[in-house]
Amino acid sequence: MRADVVIVGGGPAGCFAGEALAKEGFDVVIAEEHGEVGNPSCCTGIIGISGLRELGIKPGRWALGKLRRAIFYPPSNKPIELTRGRVEALVVDRVAFDRDLARRAVDAGATLLPKSRCVDLKLGREPRVKLKGINEVEFKARLVVGADGSASTIARKAGLLKVARYLKCAQMETFAELRSDTVELYFGNSLAPGFFAWLTPAGEFCRAGLGTCRGGALRKLRSFVEAHPVASRKIKQGKMLTFSTGLIPEPLSRKICTDRVMLVGDAAGHVKPLTGGGIYIGLSCARLAVEAAAAALDGEPTVKTLRAYERAVARKFGREFELEIRARRIFERIPDGGLNSIFGLLAMEDVREFVLKHADFDHHSKLIQAFIGEGPKLLRSLGLKRVLKYLHYLKP
Ligand SMILES: Cc1cc2nc3c(=O)[nH]c(=O)nc-3n(C[C@H](O)[C@H](O)[C@H](O)COP(=O)(O)OP(=O)(O)OC[C@H]3O[C@@H](n4cnc5c(N)ncnc54)[C@H](O)[C@@H]3O)c2cc1C
Known part of the structure; x- marks a missing residue:
């Protein structure tokens, strides 16, 4: 069997990418290991x-x-x-949300194969994806998209995931x-x-x-x-x-493309490091993957052409990932007394106002950057003695 694009994983990232690629006119197959899209679900939504x-x-x-x-x-x-x-x-x-995205992909012309688990990927000029389940077939594709979640088979078989x-x-x-x-x-x-x-x-x-x-x-x-x-x-x-x-x-813990293979969603590590939320970032990056794939499929989707995806993600979320990961490393080291002190700051009117002014639900780096820029001034205005107590937790 052949398809332009085989997407492994019928979660939100796979279906969102599948819909967009089908709308671009590509012949798209989405292979999902479970019998029902969305089930089982482990997400707060x-x-x-x-x-x-x-x-x-x-x-x-x-x-x-x-x-x-x-x-x-x-x-x-x-x-x-x-x-x-x-x-x-x-x-x-989440079950209904995922199904809605799957319906949109199918409406756009993608073929969804439930109960079709990808068990192998052979790289080459025409990568081959082996499926097991009710569809025991091997697909030859021009491009394979790994949308198979955090423990991605595609990432491992393509050598993109080393130590995550x-x-x-x-x-x-x-x-x-x-x-x-x-x-x-x-x-x-x-x-x-x-x-x-x-x-x-x-x-x-x-x-x-x-x-x-x-x-x-x-x-x-x-x-x-x-x-x-x-x-x-x-x-x-x-x-x-x-x-x-x-x-x-964790983002930046894996590569997201190689010759004729791309990763999207959790498979690519596209989540917010501070909260673990991955739906918005995963889908936003999947859209960037589709733009790069559509251009690359005009010719040969080699790593050279697919790197446009890597660059686009770095432009849109690179700084976000770096700052959030750094903030999380600091957070991981703070003892309970320090957490009490830092959260205690939020009880102060000026700090709350500052946080509410700069906090952005999907871009936590905006608050971190504002704090790096204006934080010292704000903290000084609260009284030096009080501030010094908190600062040693923030040393890199
Ligand atoms: C406890 C918890 C709570 C969360 N809460 C939130 C939240 O509130 N908000 C938020 O934005 N994010 C949340 N997340 C993260 C969010 O769930 C993920 O970022 C999101 O599901 C990623 O979508 P995805 O399509 O990349 O992967 P997934 O949703 O994991 O979908 C991957 C799909 O691939 C299929 N698959 C896997 N392997 C294969 C294979 N070999 N062959 C075929 N199919 C395969 C799976 O069955 C699955 O359907 C939470 C995560 C956890 C663990």
């Missing part, structure tokens, strides 16, 4: 409103709720609430007493080392999740849900509906 707008995705029936507010719980459990009073993000039903860093995550759907427009984030070094735990309303349910760079996410999530002094009181105990685990990759 929070997507920024401005990101959706930029991607041209209009909210559909998959939108479960609107988020206007975040409450941060540092280890001291003294809550800090931040809101600009406007809707910042939607919480989506991941965050381990676990999530459950359950019931809890939460405000319908508020996401809650919980921090602490024994609770969720290097990351955080969260509670989000999702329609009539609650999604409780946790990411960690050390130890098992599953065990830590259970103890968060059952024993955290604040969260466990909000969650209705013994009412877990679904449970899942997943990995969040």
